[in-house]
Amino acid sequence: MAYAVTAAQLNFGFKVAQQLISWSQLKRLWSAADADGEWRDAWLYDHFQPVNAAPDGSCLEAWTLLAALATQTARLRIGVLVTGNVYRHPAVLAHMLATVDHVSAGRVEFGFGAGWHAEECRRLGIPLPAPAERLARWDEACTVVHRLCTEDTVHFAGRYYQVEGAGLNPRPSTRPRFVLGASGPRALKVVARHADVWNVADGQVSTLRRGRDVLAKHCVDSGRDPAEITLSAQLHVAAGDLLAARFWTARLVAAGARHVVFSLPPDASPTLLRRLVTEVITPVRDEWHAKSRPDPSEVAP
Template identity: 45%
Template sequence: MTKLRWGIKTAPQHTTYEAMLRVWKEADEHPAFEHAWLFDHFAPIQGDLDGPCYEGWTLLSALAAQTSRLRLGIMVTGNTYRHPAVLAHMAATLDVISGGRLDFGIGAGWNEYEHESMGIPLYKPGERIRRLGEACEIIKRLFTQHLTDFDGRYYQLKQARCEPKPVQKPHPPFVIGGGGEQLTLRVAARYADIWNSTGGDVETFRHKVQVLHEHCAAVGRDPSEIELSVQLRVNYDDLQATTEAVRAFVEAGATHLVLMLTYPYPEGIVSKLADEVVSQFS
């Protein structure tokens, strides 16, 4: 059986820093879990819009400094929120802080309220995804080159530096989220080490994987180089239902499994998930 890699996600909305830290430390100490995630939003995307929502990258730095084993990342960063050269510096710094544990997650961005409320341009979908492709190329170059020049349609760099470089060589793994079949999956085929499906049922997932593999063939990429990732919300009241939902995606080819936890987090939830969900796949 293909090795499954298990992780948790604590969306930093309607929760507290202390509660997330407790769960992350528990996961860091449990060998069943390999990775942990936050999201990149500036207001809650579920529930009351007025509730708390922590900024993902600064929170991730704090959690990186207080864990030692977990791989960690943002699933996924909205490219429109930050210039890609600035984001590259943030990611490289976090890889250093964490001792080389960053999985670099990025997507095109989509949330209308956040863009409109903060005056950040929300481009048409095609432009957002083309910008994502340029961003991936810029960040990859900044991670690996001493000086970077880039004359793109949307971004231009002149003798740009990114020091220190990430600990991981040649660079941290790229995690690309999104399911757009014509453009997003083409970007994933070119740059992703992990592709994260953005929801939908198992049949939709199977179809997207097929499209991703077609794009891989078009760009000369071996599709087996791209790990297939899904996020599934944990039902605290019915962990068997959670297990069966995971099983369907595993049978469809997913190997990078993110269990999404909602606040309040039950005491000992990480160990319980290991015992009652993860163990069913060993």
């Protein structure tokens, strides 16, 4: 089944991995974005040591940091892109999610993935199952978190997770959107069952195009309308080449992405955020709106 690209709303966010960056720098950046109405959301990553950098460098923990940043913002949607399931029991994670939801007055989104960082898990002594088991655990975890966010009392007897009469008090003010990060046909089955948003981490147009049609088929198999799931993509940005960022953002939007998250370097500044708005977001959005408008010659009088 081919995925039908819809003219849904187009939104933009940014992500700065909290490695090799101070609390004061992050607070300044998020506060600037919060004051700029063009940014819908802001994200952290979920690692305990720097990725693609010296592993002994500084790295703040994601969910405690997210709660702190929630108190420094008032408008931005916030989240972790994506939380690794291998790091926390899903019932504990659901309590964390509910807490940040209330701290942020309902602005949290639930970015969630199976987990992957083998060296990090080795160093910390965290078990990292084989890929098939990781996906099965993630599938169960999605169910546990969803039910805890929506039901008063949850009984769940899965292969990997069990809860007996568990509940969240308070529950999130509204059920957070599930933003699931994954690639590959087996992982996309989990996305089809649970996601409100599917996020492509590598920023590749080809990954988005291939995955959207596979996802559409899995949605139909699961009894869901593929249009219920928003397509999202992360795009790594080099501050010195925003022309390339504009080019690839437009390509991702043309391929069906309706949410683009710019992955920024640790030294990103409020100036870079503003330049992204003027040099990337505004022209891409204007072009998209122009293409979305019907041709006046084809509109019946």
